[in-house]
């Protein structure tokens with residue numbers, strides 16, 4: 001047993017675990033509780049545990065003494081973060097750090113969820129000029145406060161707790177939260193046409209699928225940084241058109257460019273995370289984003305033709 005550690009029981013392959021999920025009221029947090037339902041799982045919402053409060057984090061983690069902490073808490077309002085970098089840093093950088101330090105006290109493993117916003121700029125290329133996704137080994141280059149604070153949170157965890165899994169994901173959508181899918185559905189019902197950017201490309205990720213992938217990673221004992229997103233890539237425009245079509249809504253979706261939107265924070269134009277490292281390491285690839293979208297619309301009761309769920 002390492003000196004200074006309460007226990008040494010990091011989660012190993014297939015081990016049943018006592019789990020603490022932070023940010024349990026968020027769209028990912030809710031589905032994590034389901035994914036870990038066969039374990040001994042405790043969720044803490046923002047109201048129950050503020051991850052930016054170091055003393056509260058120590059109390060919660062030492063009180064529960066989990067084998068595994070999964071941090072789904074974050075301030076995800078990208079434009080809000082731009083206007084309040086101090087708060088963004090406290091939640092997105094210090095929060096994971098306090099959790100990592102508390103995990104060290106009880107010998108727990110930490111999963112913390114991060115984002116493709118740690119990258120920016122044009123896509124990297126293969127030697128033949130084909131664009132490729134960002135890998136775990138590409139240098140981070142965030143272009144907004146949200147991405148900067150998430151990258152800082154990653155680095156603080158790496159420096160603090162070897163037994164960590166940093167899970168970068170992108171374009172997250174779940175049934176219990178506000179996201180691109182619910183925003184498009186809402187707008188499509190109140191407007192005669194929608195305008196959606198066609199120059200932002202990424203990989204939509206179902207919180208159901210991501211939660212299963214996070215549990216697989218946590219019990220694998222494979223520590224480090226991992227990219228875990230839905231398979232396939234799509235522009236925001238194509239994603240919006242797929243949402244509208246699958247929901248059976250009759251509304252035109254017109255392309256615009258990101259430059260036409262006035263938003264406080266810059267968005268990555270290329271939000272594609274490469275899956276090679278995870279797949280080569282034996283982790284199960286996530287289902288295609290469209291499959292996740294069909295299941296999400298079904299869960300929301302918004303799928304126009306339920307037969308399409310088996311055809312996807």
Ligand SMILES: NC(=O)c1ccc[n+]([C@@H]2O[C@H](COP(=O)([O-])OP(=O)(O)OC[C@H]3O[C@@H](n4cnc5c(N)ncnc54)[C@H](OP(=O)(O)O)[C@@H]3O)[C@@H](O)[C@H]2O)c1
Nearest residue numbers: 023025026027028046050051073074076113115169171172
């Ligand atoms: N959404 C995306 O497209 C996306 C893309 C890539 C990565 N991610 C990452 O995925 C993870 C989950 O995101 P999500 O989509 O599930 O976001 P979400 O629905 O906004 O959930 C985040 C949760 O964290 C809570 N929270 C905020 N500040 C907190 C604090 N100081 N202490 C404890 N909880 C706090 C929020 O509670 P309140 O709402 O009550 O404040 C909310 O319940 C995050 O790490 C995020 O950075 C998200």
